Amino acid sequence: MTPSAPKTIWSATVNKKSFELLINSNAVLLDVLRDQVGTLGVKRGCDLGTCGCCTVMVDGEPRLSCLCLAGQVSDTAITTVEGLANGAHLAPIQACFAKYGGSQCGFCTPGFLVASQALLDDNPSPTDQEIADAIEGNLCRCTGYQQIIESIQEAAKIHRGEVAHPQPASDPHPDPHPDGPGEPSMPPGHAK
Amino acid sequence: MSAGYRQQPGNRSSKRTDGKRVAGKQVFPPPGSGGSRPVMKERDLDFIPESVGGKEPQPAGSHIHDRIRTGTVVGKSLSLVDSNAKVTGQAWYGDDVRLPNETIGKILRSPHHYAKIKSIDTSRVEALPGVISVATGQDAANSFGVLPVTKDEHAMAVEKVRHMGDLVACVCAETEAIAIEALSLFDIEWEVLEPVFDRKMGLEDVDEPIHWRGKYHLSRTNVQKRVFQEFGDRSLVDNPHAASHGKWSMEGVHHGFTEPHAVVAHWDPNGRLQLYTPQQVPHYTHRALSTVLDVPMHQINVIRTFVGGGFGGKSDPFPHEMCAAILSRKSGRPVRITFDREEVYWINRGRHPSDIEVKMTADDVGRISGFDIDALIDGGGFASFGHVTSYYNGVLATAPYELGSFHYTGARVWTNKPASGAMRGHGAVNTRCAVEVGLDEMAEQMAVDPIDLRLANLLPPHSRTITGFRITSNGMREALEEVRDGSKWDEKFRQLPLGKGIGVGCGFFISGSGLPIHWDPNRFPHATVHIQVDMDGGVTVHTGAADIGQGSTTAVAQVVAEVLALPIEMIHVRSHESDTAPVDLGSYSSRVTFMNANAAIRAALEIREQILNAAWDILGYHPNTLVLNDRRIYYKHDPSIGVSYLKALHKAQEDKGSLIASGAYRSPPMGGVHKGAAAGLAPAYSFSAYVAEVDVDVELGLVKCTNVWAAHDCGKALNPLAVKGQIIGSCHMGLGQVLSEKMVYGRTGHLQNANLLEYKIPSVHEMPHVVPIIIESCDPEGPFGAKEAGEGPLLPILPAVVNAVYDAVGVRFRDLPLTPDIVYKGIERKRKSLKLDDCLELPNPRLEHGPMQEVLVARANEHKTRDKARQRTEDTSHYVNGVLFGFDPNIPLEDQVDGWRMATEPDPEQLAELGLAGKAWLKKTQREMGRDD
Structure with missing residues (x-):
């Protein structure tokens, strides 16, 4: 967290959605992503570029968002962990x-x-x-x-296409309660 | 008895040679296959033990849970049930909890190592626009601590600060920037006191001890806890055939989890505190909050967020949790406090910096006649778990070996440094390293292979250790044999060129602490689990088990799925909130899977019984003859007679709606009655053996661990993928401690490397290739035979690496970590002593087997036969430590041998010869000194 500073308008595309935000001109990208964009999947581990938890892609290049001023990456395409999946289909x-x-x-x-x-x-x-x-x-x-x-x-x-890509867990799948083929319809009177 | 509607079973083999079916027999698909569309998985016999008709090999005989194994999920490698949340960034950790209208809290930390607070003036803070609330120690006078015997912490310093970074005051504001600015506006008057940094000085009397324990205080020293234990026949150590004496100095290490501590507190409109915190042990936080805030526990809901790594470092109730609650109470708004990395090191609770002295002896037939351990550990400013650590440093170093005698003196002192506490392998790691290196040294003196020395001195399954611990299953022997074979030890040991080395180490660890900290285990269980099954057949499990990434939630889901024969996707675990979770003591002492899964099995068994009874109603066959398989229950002798899980469930629900069951786990009574007997007591113990290979750059002193064969006896691997992950992860953490990690306190006592750049956690490049080997000894007490796998595997990597370095360069190192400067100095010293020009000419050790080797191999083989026979759980009578020395296990040892001692206080004549930590016994308590204040 940096000291108060004049505000500025920052625009960028985060996970294919465009944002135009009023940020502190000295704001760190990590803070903007977590506090204003709302991508809480970007983690703050150390603030010093030592742990890599805050890595995001800026125009396809991995970058430590804690060591990057938001102003340095305005008008870029940023991908966070939230942007890796294709909808419900995990990457x-x-x-x-x-x-x-x-x-x-x-x-x-x-x-x-x-x-x-x-x-x-x-x-x-x-x-x-x-x-x-x-x-x-x-x-x-x-x-x-x-x-x-x-x-x-x-x-x-x-x-590389050697192994099939797994389907999303939320895809429709058959009723989990099988009535097996040999399901007997029990006549009454066979209770314990 | 009529069996109702029944189809005539038939099969494809009953075809005539002309291809037509035999008349009267109809071919139908196997049960549950659903014809063209399979709806039921076949019973997986590979995951059902031999004793109940499956194919799974059983190393330890039949087991208590075998008959309820359904082959569904136990023993299969599964991804963690919460892993999809983690890989999508949706898992919510402490700082990810963002409540509407939140304020940001910051903590003012002490700039002094040790000082009295004469006054705090907060008026300038309160005047700063944007500041919402301020709190100081005066707002919370009640003390707390994780152990009831040592409640020595406050939310904020009440009278004095005890280390640099200790909490002084806290403030919450509209923004983080304002909160940080506010921290500079406190006006505090200090009276600086003389700090103590050196743990040896902690044993001395001072004017102002860091804490005061009244009549129990030891003179005016800073000793928090002293321990004396002596067991066995000390006369056996006279005239040893081999002896090792080592003085160790070990630096403090930190857990180094990636998630910094964070907390969000919010008093809801009903006056209940909602506290979100990444905690390993939410229940203790719950208790501490109640004490500090003066509200009953039911008025507090502790919500465990996802925990970004714990390793023991998030298992204390923390003062910042209290601060957030106090600020939120004052402001009426949610308060979020997140640590920066430096604060993480200030709160610490890492492994104790230690001075350890180990003397050990072996007799003329290669039996270990005595361990003599002295451990002085540096507790920092607070007690934390230190009371227990003081014991663990000694008692957990004895097994897996059969000893003639054991002597331990330990002391934990307060110093003006961040508090040490529990860290993965709690208390056992440092002394284990010293002991295993000592064994290596004795093996060299006896000219025997160190693995054979160990194999000839192991306790068998179902035995009682020298300090009275009850060992049940024991896979130590198999673990040693596996790593010996896997690493091709016999071709490498003492045969590698200079600079390359191989070494071995063993480990022994508790699987759950036998005594709950807060209550008598006979009056309340360790763990409780609730299960609820509603109309749709989905199973909701309520547990307080705190998943910190090790996969305890997955383990609980697995055992419930296994008992009920349901796919694991149908089990939903709710474990985050204390409002919905029954009390569980949390994730520490490797207890959570062992105890929680045991409780879950008991609850699931109740549900199973209700469903089977309903199936009995429907099918007319007694539950004993019914088999549960994938969502279907059928008659054992004719699988075509069956009913679906859902139908049986609905039948069971006819009268009562949802099925609800509660299960609990209580450890059996065990162990001795001497003072401290409960420390180290566990319902089961894990064993591990590692072989490590290292490359030492002889000229630079740089050590690189290249390969590790890591065998761990986890009883039964519920989830082999997770167990392997734990083994490799333990290796990583232990490797950090032995090669690079240390908390550096400078000359002024200031912590100098409170960041992840200078606190050197191994990166991907420092990791060796680890071959995880799972040994399954199938424990009679564990859930489906499982024991712990989270902490024990850390222990052997340290001594394995130190021994391997000796094999490589012929120098014994006893200062950890083995940073290049230490290794270089050691090599240089050796070079000079041998008057060599170049360190590349150093001779590295070689082994020519002496006469003892044969004796040991013969005994190891004999014991192997003995152990195999004892591995059957049917015979659980205890083998008592001491039989190897000729004692009769049926007569109490003290009645057989005059010299057999069991003492928890030194005799007056022993006082003169006690080690460094033992010197604490030269002091008297205030009560003994006649002062009762």
Whole structure:
């Protein structure tokens, strides 16, 4: 949080929606995203660029929003973790983090997702070393990174079309209560 | 008895050779397959134990929960039930709670290490436009603390501040900028006192001890707690065949969770406090709030948000939670307080900086005749969990080994630094490292393989440790064997070139603390879970289990799904609010999955019984002959006779509507009766063994851990994916402590690295490749046999790395972390002592097996047979520590041996020879000194 300053109008596209906001001219991008845009998925871990939790994409490039003045990125297209999914359809990277243990407490997850999505956009066949280089600015205290790297590799497979992209959980699916085919219609009188 | 309508079973094999079906038999699909559209999954025999007709191997015999296994979800790798919220950014953590009309709170922190507050003038603060409310220590005089015996904290300093960063006052304002500005407007008159930073000085008398415990205060020292324990026959340590003596200095480490603390408090229009906080232990916060705010507990609703990492660092009731509640009460508006990273380090509660001295001896047949441990731990400004830590440093270091004797002196002192507390592996990590390195050293003296030394001295399953803990299942032996084979130990140990090394370490940890902190376990259970099943068949589980990312919510959902044979998507866990959740003690001491899942199983069993009784009504077959499978209940001997789950449920609901059940878990009575017997007592214990490989840059002193084989006995892996995640994550955290992490206090006692740049958490590049190995010993007490997996796996990585560094360069390091400067100095010292020109000429250790090796291998093999026999749960009579030394387990040891001691206070003649922490026993309490104030 920075001291009071004159107001200015800031415009940008966040997750494909355009915003025009009255912000402090010295406002940090992280504060604008969390407090004014309302993308609370962008996490504040350290304010010093040391943890990577606040990573967002600015015109496709991963960037630490806590080290970036909002004014520096006006009129850009910003993508936060909220913008990765296609409606209810999770992005492959999201589905794989959930499925392969890439997320435990989940606080660092948004930053990792954005950083790794940026990697996969550039390079759908990364080596483990390339993945490590892409996420080296992100700290995770729960997973020890191993399952994160596995998750990114699995997502890369979906990007390369080797594995099918999982369907959204909210898709219609059959009645969960089967009346089996051999369902007997019991005559009365067979109670205990 | 007539079985009602019954289809004639048939199968495809009953076809005639000409392809026509046998007359009178109709072929129909297997139950639940739904013809062309499957509606029921087949029973998954791979996940049902052998003892009840499945194919799952059972290492430990039949188990209490086997008969209710349905093969649905237990043992399968599942994603966490809340993971979709986390990957979409919708999981709401502390600072994500934004209530309408909120104000922003900030805390004024002490600029002094130790000072009395003579006066606080807040008039300039109140005059600042935009400031809503101000509070100081005068607004909340009641003290609190996580342990009832040591309530030594206040919402804000009442009389004096005890460390730099201690809370002095707080303010809430319309914006964060105004709140920060307001912090500079407090006018405070201080009387600066002489601070204590050195833990050794904490043992000395001072004018103004940091806290005052009245008649229990130890002279005028800063000793918060002292412990003495002695068990066994101390004469065994005379004339040792091998001995190790090590003095360790370990720096404090911090949990380093990524989410800073945050809290939102709001007194609703009904005068009830709604408090949102990322807490591991919401119930203790609930209690503390009630005490501090002087309102009954039912007037407070504690809402646990998602927790962005805990590791013990969010398990105390915190003063800032009280501050938010006080400010909100004054202002009538919601108050949100979020820490910056520096404040996270000020509140601390990390691992205690410690001085540890370990002496150990082995006799002429390679038995461990004695552990002698002395631990002086630095508690910082407050007690926190320290009372317990003081015990854990000793008692958790004994098992998994059978010991001839055990001697422990421990002391925890207050210093003017941020408070230490509980951190993953609470109290057990530092001494475990010292003990395991000591064993490595003794193995070298005896010219034996350190793994064989361990294998020949393990306690078997169903045994009693030297301090009286009840071990049930025990997978230690298998864990050691697995890592030995997996790492190709026999080809590498003492055979690698200079700079490359391999080392081993073991671990032993509690799976749930045996005693609830606030009550007698015989009068109220550890955990309670409510289950509700409504008309649609969905199951709502109400629990207070605090999921901090380890997946306890998922575990609870899994066990309920398993018992009721429902897909896990049909189980909905509600665990955030104290209003709807039954009391649970929270996520600490690795208790939550063990105790909560046990309670959930009991509740689910009640629901199951009601549904099966309804099916009995419908089908006419006794529940004993009915099988639950995916949303269908059928007759065991003829699966075509069955009823859907929903029909049975509706039948059961005919008279009472929703099915509701409550289940609880209470630990069985166990353990000794001596002072401190409850510390370290647990319904089950986990075991682990790691082998680590390191590369040491001999010229630069830089240590890189390259490979880790990590075997952990978690009883039964309810969710192998989560268990592996815990093992790798523990490895990461332990690796940080052994190689890079430390809280640096400068000459002035000031914390110098309160940020994530200089507090060096391993990044992805520092991580070794970890091979997680799950050992399933199937615990008789655990839920479906499970034990903990969250903390125990951290323990062995430290000694494994230290031992591997020795293997690589031949230098024993006893100062953690092994930063390059320490390693470089050690190597240089060794080079000079050997009068070598170049450190690259250093000889690294080699092993030629001595005569003892054969003795140990023979005993290890003998014990392996013994352990296998004891692994059957049918025989649970305890093997008593001491049998290896020739004692009769059926006669109390003290009646057999004159020298067998069990003491919790030193004899007067022992006082002269006590270690550093033991010196606390030279002081008298105020009461003993005749002062009763």
